Amino acid sequence: MKRNYRTDYPRWYGIYGVEFIWKGGWSDPYIRFRDYVMNSHDVEDAMWEEYNEYLEENGIENQENEDELFSKYMKENAYRVKELCQYCIENGMAKRIVPHSITKVFAPFEPNGWIKKFDVA
Secondary structure (H helix, E strand, C coil), X not given: CCCCCCCCCCEHHHCCCEEEECCCCCCCCEEEECCEEEEHHHHXXXXXXXXXXXXXXXXXXXXXXXXXXHHHHHHHCHHHHHHHHHHHHHCCCEEECCCHHHHCCEEXXXXXXXXXXXXXX
C-alpha cells in the first residue's frame, strides 16, 4: 500500500527555508531545515525563552495577543531560528533525510527512530 504525504510543507512561522511538518495529534510537530528533521519544540522553546527575556529587557508586559506577538518575533528573528536549527544539527538533535526532490515523499520519524520513505503514488 502506498501512502501519500505532502511534499511541500508550509513555512514554519513564515520563515523561508524552515518547513513545518505535522502528522497529527499522536506525534510532536517537526521542522525541516537543510535536509534535516528535528523536533520543533527544541527550537520553539529556546525562542520562547529569548522572547520573554526580550520583553523583560524592554519593559514590555505580557499582552492578550501574545501568540501573535511571538509569531511576529519569530519572523523578525528568522536568522536566530536558523542558528538554533543549525545548533540542533551539529549536536545530534536532528536526523538527516534524503532530499525530497529525490524520494518525493517521506514521513519524519517512526517510533524506532528510523526515517521511513514511501513511494510516490
